[in-house]
Amino acid sequence: MPIDFERKGAIALVTINRPDAMNALDVEHDQALAEAWKEFETDPTLLVAILTGAGGRAFCSGGDLKTYMPWRRDIALRGKESTISFGGMTLAGEITKPVIAAVHGHCIAGGLELAMACDIRICTPDSRFGLAEVRWGVLPGGGGTQRLPRLVPMGYALEMILTGETIDAERAERIGLVNRIVGADVLLDTAFAIAERVAANGPLAVKAAKQAIHDGLDRSLQDGLALEGTLQKRLLQTADAEEGLRAFAERRRPVYATSALAKAPKT
Missing domain, CATH: 1.10.12.10 (Lyase 2-enoyl-coa Hydratase, Chain  A, domain 2)
Structure with missing residues (x-):
């Protein structure tokens, strides 16, 4: 399956399952992700979601530069709106229930935009974060220019976006980009513990x-x-x-x- 969707009681586990491509989203995965969020949002028995990536090397490396972004460019060249929403996740107000990002490995470009669209972010010590879009002639168009300055001080946001460089987990936690750093062996356990605590509330x-x-x-x-x-x-x-x-x-x-x-x- 392009996107794995598992139900664990009141919690939905959504996994981007394309490890051979660092969990980059092509058109198929983008559309499958949209279906996953629709299922989560419309099911009244699901209260919290956890978003993660398969394989251990990457949470998500964003839109596939070989397929997804050329598709977006073609849309733009035809003069049409080409909003990058990554399955609707990065649009404001689309997901009304809490979502937790469980990050293991690279979380860059659209991957970081997905993580920032989540409400709580936890990561492993080896995780890295960045918005590298300017290196390829585009800007972080999935909400990156808007959410990053709302999550971290403006100077850090400008440095990350304008240089395209990545930061490690320790710095991400220090500037407030992630909530906590945990070992890879307890990443999902920690995410589920947080999700269960949220789901127990009204x-x-x-x-x-x-x-x-x-x-x-x-x-x-x-x-x-x-x-x-x-x-x-x-x-x-x-x-x-x-x-x-x-x-x-x-x-x-x-x-x-x-x-x-x-x-x-x-x-």
């Missing part, structure tokens, strides 16, 4: 919190607080909030109805 609250953070980034503090208040009001009107508060009073773990996920709070 599903509507998790989705609303993600929405408040991402949508609020481009607003003034006043408008962001208004968004937060609107989402909180709607959450307080749900059965999830009723169950969570009752469980706290009764000193037990809440039991949330996953069917309620189909109607998450929206602005």
